[in-house]
Amino acid sequence: MHDTDRTDGAETALRALPGVLDACVLARGPDGRRVGYVTLRDGAALPPADGVGLTALLRINRMPRTADGAIDRTALARVPVWDDALSAAWRDRLTATPGIADAAVLVQPAAPTRPRLHLADLLPDHAETEEAQDGGGNHPAHTHAAHTHAAHAVRATIGQPLSDRPALSRGPDLAPDPAFPWTLAAALDRAAGTAGARLVHVADDFTETVESYAALRDRALRALGGLRGLGLERGERP
Numbered sequence: 264m265h266d267t268d269r270t271d272g273a274e275t276a277l278r279a280l281p282g283v284l285d286a287c288v289l290a291r292g293p294d295g296r297r298v299g300y301v302t303l304r305d306g307a308a309l310p311p312a313d314g315v316g317l318t319a320l321l322r323i324n325r326m327p328r329t330a331d332g333a334i335d336r337t338a339l340a341r342v343p344v345w346d347d348a349l350s351a352a353w354r355d356r357l358t359a360t361p362g363i364a365d366a367a368v369l370v371q372p373a374a375p376t377r378p379r380l381h382l383a384d385l386l387p388d389h390a391e392t393e394e395a396q397d398g399g400g401n402h403p404a405h406t407h408a409a410h411t412h413a414a415h416a417v418r419a420t421i422g423q424p425l426s427d428r429p430a431l432s433r434g435p436d437l438a439p440d441p442a443f444p445w446t447l448a449a450a451l452d453r454a455a456g457t458a459g460a461r462l463v464h465v466a467d468d469f470t471e472t473v474e475s476y477a478a479l480r481d482r483a484l485r486a487l488g489g490l491r492g493l494g495l496e497r498g499e500r501p
Contacts, residue, residue, distance in 0.1 A: 273297060276315045282307025285326045287334050288317065291344065300339050302326050319344050328467065345370045455480040 277286035277299055284302045291298050296318040303309065303322055312320035321342060327335035343349055350368040357366035444450035454460045454476035462479070464472040 273299060273315055273317060277301055277310075280310050280315075283310070285334075287326065287336065287339055289336060289340055291340065298344055300326070300342070451476065451480050451483065 273288040274286050277283055277288070282304045284304060286299060286301045288297055288299045290296070297316070299312065299315065299317045299320040300323050301309070301320065302325065309320060309322050312318065321344065323342065327338040329335045350370060353368045354366050357363055357368070444453050457476070461473055461475045464474065
């Protein structure tokens, strides 16, 4: 079996794993060790490398692409692989620093930081429950007790409905706002008239170009004038 066939098969296996958005496998080094690179969904865990027959598996934020949209394997090959050889190189670099007699380099998975959530973000009726338990007061001890009690209640009811309030409620039809921009052109006109309103274009190399909505509207009007000059009407294509 050729190395290309082996890497293609590993890429297919990686893409089939839950949470994997994209994958690429390269044969690196003189021994041809197979290293995988994956982009994952938010909250997805990095699968074990040996589970898909790889020497190492790296998580990257964005898969590099060439001008024609293919995966840039040359760029991926420049990404360092944290293995014993690289750890030893960093250890030697540290011990060569004046004042450092010995050093050890350990590779550990990075723990993702998650935003803190208040119980009010999870329980729609938490405010009323807390007030009832607190007796209507604002004493710190009462507030802490209410938070603790509600937290234990959440842990005890995992998988159970957290509220009897319906997720969907029906009411009268919304009254249309005459000032609301119901078309894309109207929305652009309103944004162009807002002081400081702008958008940022981010290229593949992460360079940013800032453009105001007023400038975007001017470009759109020039394009519209050119199309009308060609005799095109609404709904037609050049």
